[in-house]
Amino acid sequence: GAVVSQHPSWVICKSGTSVKIECRSLDFQATTMFWYRQFPKQSLMLMATSNEGSKATYEQGVEKDKFLINHASLTLSTLTVTSAHPEDSSFYICSASPTGTTSTNEQFFGPGTRLTVL
Amino acid sequence: GENVEQHPSTLSVQEGDSAVIKCTYSDSASNYFPWYKQELGKGPQLIIDIRSNVGEKKDQRIAVTLNKTAKHFSLHITETQPEDSAVYFCAASPAYNQGGKLIFGQGTELSVKP
Numbered sequence: 282g283a284v285v286s287q288h289p290s291w292v293i294c295k296s297g298t299s300v301k302i303e304c305r306s307l308d309f310q311a312t313t314m315f316w317y318r319q320f321p322k323q324s325l326m327l328m329a330t331s332n333e334g335s336k337a338t339y340e341q342g343v344e345k346d347k348f349l350i351n352h353a354s355l356t357l358s359t360l361t362v363t364s365a366h367p368e369d370s371s372f373y374i375c376s377a378s379p380t381g382t383t384s385t386n387e388q389f390f391g392p393g394t395r396l397t398v399l
Numbered sequence: 400g401e402n403v404e405q406h407p408s409t410l411s412v413q414e415g416d417s418a419v420i421k422c423t424y425s426d427s428a429s430n431y432f433p434w435y436k437q438e439l440g441k442g443p444q445l446i447i448d449i450r451s452n453v454g455e456k457k458d459q460r461i462a463v464t465l466n467k468t469a470k471h472f473s474l475h476i477t478e479t480q481p482e483d484s485a486v487y488f489c490a491a492s493p494a495y496n497q498g499g500k501l502i503f504g505q506g507t508e509l510s511v512k513p
Contacts, residue, residue: 315500323506324504324506388501
């Protein structure tokens with residue numbers, strides 16, 4: 282149980298294009314999903330909190346117009362990196378909290394998406 | 400806000416030995432402390448967690464202890480095996496009204512030598 286998938290697992294794109302990453306909770310519903318960014322040999326940096334049916338909450342320093350988040354259903358959240366540039370190259374990881382567990386704060390992580398911008 | 404410090408950053412042990420990773424946190428209101436294992440190129444996997452109303456929790460070769468007074472918690476792995484080699488992250492969760500965020504430590508790269 283508590284499986285989270287991400288698609289694609291890796292993507293290479295040209296500078297200036299947009300890339301969409303999907304995060305799905307496969308066997309549970311998730312009112313809240315989180316998006317993280319991780320650089321090599323570093324910890325996870327929270328980018329934003331995504332709540333189903335409402336606008337995402339972005340962490341300080343994260344450009345909301347560049348990293349568009351949509352949480353249209355209880356099992357799907359998407360992150361779109363708009364006008365990607367080489368500095369956006371990173372490992373993007375989502376996590377999901379099962380509905381009803383917000384007070385207990387459990388999070389289950391997806392396998393991550395490696396983005397490379399040429 | 401919450402701040403989590405994790406030590407050591409790297410840890411090398413011989414197969415069969417024990418490994419201990421320690422974390423400290425700053426927000427006394429934090430109430431949930433998970434540990435994650437991350438293998439190269441993969442997402443973090445929850446391996447054990449503990450809540451603030453419990454002092455110790457054990458699951459086979461893995462245990463976690465929590466000292467609320469000192470605001471630190473530790474991961475203990477006994478009888479280590481080469482497949483335990485990975486990066487381990489601790490995390491702390493502030494009180495629930497902050498939206499269920501997790502604040503992560505810096506990570507510990509554990510190497511278990513056969």
